[in-house]
Each structure stands twice: as structure tokens, then as C-alpha cells.
Ligand SMILES: O=C(CO)[C@H](O)[C@H](O)COP(=O)(O)O
């Protein structure tokens with residue numbers, strides 16, 4: 001699979017969401033738009049919910065990648081599929097029944113994805129990987145944009161890529177938090193193929209150019225990485 005760049009609207013102007021979405025759309029633009037849903041319980045911040053995702057889905061052709069940093073995703077995640085999300089990520093630490101939830105998200109027609117906070121290891125979830133379309137490794141503590149990338153997550157990205165290869169799975173490996181021109185190559189080399197970037201895209205003078213440039217960097221590193229040979 002080609003590398004994918006998913007700008008996070010957490011760093012966009014919330015009063016101009018439709019325009020901000022359009023600013024990164026187009027043939028060489030965002031593969032997905034990353035939508036951070038925070039409930040001030042699972043994380044100490046509050047962003048947006050189902051009605052805004054519904055409006056955003058109508059306002060852009062770019063598919064929505066909803067990252068749910070919320071308690072009780074078992075109850076809420078299916079509603080984000082109904083709101084128009086093409087991919088829904090719930091947190092392993094919050095889901096009561098992750099297998100049942102992933103199956104429900106898929107049955108409703110979206111890609112099912114699970115996220116791990118920095119202190120959550122991948123190993124207990126090895127047997128669940130076939131139930132997922134994407135695994136998200138957080139490279140900051142979830143809750144806020146603009147934080148520094150945690151280099152200590154690189155071994156977890158590598159181990160996860162090894163598990164994906166070992167089981168011959170197609171699932172995508174996403175990284176989220178502090179991904180920028182300075183850090184994206186390390187993530188790509190370690191085995192990530194889907195890159196969320198908030199401040200590195202919406203903090204740039206030209207967000208569309210930032211997407212293109214990040215993709216070029218990641219693709220070059222992926223092509224020269226050992227893990228990509230059997231990808
Ligand atoms: O999930 C998130 C934070 O919890 C965001 O997606 C992430 O932080 C993106 O912002 P940046 O690229 O500026 O770190």
C-alpha cells in the first residue's frame with residue numbers, strides 16, 4: 001500500500017472547518033481527514049461530536065478517519081459510522097468488548113481501527129489484529145495537538161510491523177502525535193504507513209504543500225526500508 005497522509009483538523013480553525021477540509025483535498029491531497037473526538041473524560045480536553053462529523057462528511061469528499069478519545073466507545077463508535085465516518089478508531093484502554101465493537105463497525109460499513117496509548121503494549125492484542133483494518137500507535141499522550149513526538153514509541157512501531165508481517169495481515173499501521181518533517185522518516189522506517197499530522201499541516205503556510213512534502217518524505221523512506229520488502 002502507498003503511504004497515506006491524514007491531516008488532523010484538531011489544528012485547523014474550527015470556525016472554518018469546511019474550508020480547512022477543502023484546503024487539503026484534491027488529487028495529491030489528504031488521503032483521509034483525521035477527526036479527533038475528545039470527551040474530557042478519557043482525555044483532559046473536549047472537541048466535537050456526532051453532529052459536527054455529520055456536517056463535515058457532507059462538506060468534503062475526503063473520507064473521515066475518526067479517532068475517538070472517549071469513554072464508552074462500545075456505545076458511541078457505531079454512531080460515528082452512521083454520521084459518515086469511513087474509518088472509526090476506538091481506544092483499547094476504553095473499549096469493554098473490542099472484538100465485538102470492531103465487528104460492529106465493519107458490519108456497519110466502515111474500517112475498524114484500535115488505538116494504543118503510549119503505555120499500552122501491543123503484545124496482549126496480537127490475536128485481535130485480524131479483526132482490525134488499522135492499528136493506531138499514539139506517539140504522544142492523547143489529548144492535545146502540537147506535542148513533541150515520543151521517540152520511545154519507535155520500538156513498539158517496529159514490533160507491531162513484525163506482528164503484521166508474521167500473520168500476513170493487510171492492516172494499516174497509523175502513527176499519531178508529533179508527526180512532522182523532522183519525525184516522519186523515523187516512523188516510516190520503523191514500519192508505519194499511515195501518518196496523522198495536525199500542526200505540521202495546518203500550522204504550515206501552505207497546508208496542501210505540507211501534505212505533498214510529508215508524503216514524499218515518507219514514501220522515500222518506506223521504499224528503502226527493510227520491512228517494506230514483504231509489505
Ligand atoms: O490524537 C491527537 C492528539 O491526541 C492528534 O491527532 C494529534 O496530536 C495531531 O496533532 P499533532 O500532529 O500536532 O501532534
Ligand SMILES: [Fe+2]
Pocket residue numbers: 008034035036067176196
Ligand atoms: Fe488523533
